[in-house]
Amino acid sequence: MLIKLYQAKAGDGSKKKGLRRTKSYFSTPEDALSEAFALKEKMDSRYENEIEWDYQGDLTGTPEKMKILRGYLNGNRESTAFYLEILSMDNNDGIKAVSPYKPKSVTKDDKKISTKVMKKLKVKNA
Numbered sequence: 503m504l505i506k507l508y509q510a511k512a513g514d515g516s517k518k519k520g521l522r523r524t525k526s527y528f529s530t531p532e533d534a535l536s537e538a539f540a541l542k543e544k545m546d547s548r549y550e551n552e553i554e555w556d557y558q559g560d561l562t563g564t565p566e567k568m569k570i571l572r573g574y575l576n577g578n579r580e581s582t583a584f585y586l587e588i589l590s591m592d593n594n595d596g597i598k599a600v601s602p603y604k605p606k607s608v609t610k611d612d613k614k615i616s617t618k619v620m621k622k623l624k625v626k627n628a
Contacts, residue, residue: 508534
């Protein structure tokens with residue numbers, strides 16, 4: 503039986519570099535979302551809350567590589583976007599899942615995004 507693993511990834515639009523913990527695979531999409539929002543919190547702190555997150559944007563990509571949220575420094579949509587992404591893969595190599603980092607707070611908009619992501623993943627897994 504194949505077990506699905508999930509990973510959270512964030513892209514730093516200013517440094518043009520991805521952020522994620524190495525070997526950070528999670529057994530549930532909820533854990534990956536928790537990690538993603540912790541990464542978002544870290545980026546917000548680093549950029550002194552100058553990132554404007556686009557909560558109205560669509561989820562893009564496939565359930566295997568889904569961009570769930572984009573943000574722009576000072577709202578400048580011409581700049582390189584910050585992003586949060588959830589990756590999913592089959593665990594063929596016996597990789598062990600780890601515990602996610604938890605964000606200190608989750609906004610109402612973050613919860614709405616989580617619900618949208620979970621619905622999309624449930625439809626795919628059904």
